[in-house]
Amino acid sequence: MKKVSNFKRRLAQATLFTFCSFSLPFLHADAADAVTITYSGPIEYKVTTYDAFNSSSLNNTYTPVTTSINGRIYTYYTVTSNTYNNQSEAALKLPDTSTNTKSAAVEIKTVAAGTKWATELYIIRSSKPGPTVMIVGGIHGNETAGYRAAEKIKDWKINCGTLLVLPQANKLAIQANKRYIEGEPDLNRSFPKRSSESGDTVLARAIYRTVKEYNVDWLMDMHEGYDFYKNSSTNSVGQTLIYYPNSDTKRISEKIVNTLNSGIKTSYKQFSLLRYPVQGSLSRSSAEFLGVKSFIFETAQKQDLSERINYQLKAAEILLQELGMR
Numbered sequence: 001m002k003k004v005s006n007f008k009r010r011l012a013q014a015t016l017f018t019f020c021s022f023s024l025p026f027l028h029a030d031a032a033d034a035v036t037i038t039y040s041g042p043i044e045y046k047v048t049t050y051d052a053f054n055s056s057s058l059n060n061t062y063t064p065v066t067t068s069i070n071g072r073i074y075t076y077y078t079v080t081s082n083t084y085n086n087q088s089e090a091a092l093k094l095p096d097t098s099t100n101t102k103s104a105a106v107e108i109k110t111v112a113a114g115t116k117w118a119t120e121l122y123i124i125r126s127s128k129p130g131p132t133v134m135i136v137g138g139i140h141g142n143e144t145a146g147y148r149a150a151e152k153i154k155d156w157k158i159n160c161g162t163l164l165v166l167p168q169a170n171k172l173a174i175q176a177n178k179r180y181i182e183g184e185p186d187l188n189r190s191f192p193k194r195s196s197e198s199g200d201t202v203l204a205r206a207i208y209r210t211v212k213e214y215n216v217d218w219l220m221d222m223h224e225g226y227d228f229y230k231n232s233s234t235n236s237v238g239q240t241l242i243y244y245p246n247s248d249t250k251r252i253s254e255k256i257v258n259t260l261n262s263g264i265k266t267s268y269k270q271f272s273l274l275r276y277p278v279q280g281s282l283s284r285s286s287a288e289f290l291g292v293k294s295f296i297f298e299t300a301q302k303q304d305l306s307e308r309i310n311y312q313l314k315a316a317e318i319l320l321q322e323l324g325m326r
């Protein structure tokens with residue numbers, strides 16, 4: 001009984017589906033308990049069972065079960081028999097696939113296809129299971145560093161999971177070099193403000209639907225402020241990371257801010273960690289209503305463009321590294 005509850009606790013802590021499978025802890029389960037490992041990777045990743053004492057393989061049988069929880073597809077492996085029937089415990093482990101080389105199959109899709117808002121979505125898939133991360137640039141058309149960085153990230157290769165890149169979320173605004181085009185609402189205030197909503201505009205609805213459709217685990221939305229947040233004479237949010245509270249998101253957000261700040265000598269140019277992306281923003285709606293771990297990353301436009309792009313790239317790199325994807 002104690003062993004099982006311990007297993008369940010560890011299982012809960014593992015939140016397996018948000019990290020690469022090869023970083024899984026070694027989990028123990030009683031064969032009689034139909035509670036084993038959950039992860040969202042492809043079904044061909046087999047579970048190997050090991051004897052807890054001598055590490056040799058056991059001929060246990062296991063049954064993959066695919067189920068849907070809140071619209072998200074998970075694969076469970078259930079131990080259906082154990083050759084060591086008298087043994088109360090068997091250990092389950094996912095194979096270590098970390099020796100696989102980086103691979104990237106890139107697919108390009110169009111978001112808001114057939115409308116004047118049509119824009120490319122790059123889907124970079126690894127052959128290994130792992131989280132789905134979405135990186136968005138160009139929600140605001142005059143925040144150049146974000147969409148320029150995202151344009152580079154679409155060519156990145158990953159170790160595991162799936163990377164979705166939407167480099168030019170609002171193409172018309174980018175072409176006009178404006179926050180949003182005349183006659184249209186601010187795109188980053190147009191995403192759902194209640195769970196029952198789908199978004200105020202064609203473009204907001206199309207982007208939000210994409211987040212949903214791909215079961216995005218993590219979302220980074222790239223923006224810029226016109227000044228430094230630490231310059232008290234302005235109300236700009238340049239040089240900030242604004243996250244939606246969640247323990248995983250907080251940990252990685254702190255890592256990003258601290259790493260970047262360690263290379264910034266001038267204190268007012270350092271990044272600040274803020275929370276609660278504004279209502280109606282992609283980051284806020286995705287986190288609040290879809291359970292996505294999400295943040296907005298803002299550079300300050302009072303710096304050279306190349307420097308701002310570098311901060312955006314570095315922040316994305318740290319996120320993906322922390323998730324084992326790079």
Ligand SMILES: [Zn+2]
Nearest residue numbers: 140143223224
């Ligand atoms: Zn913005």
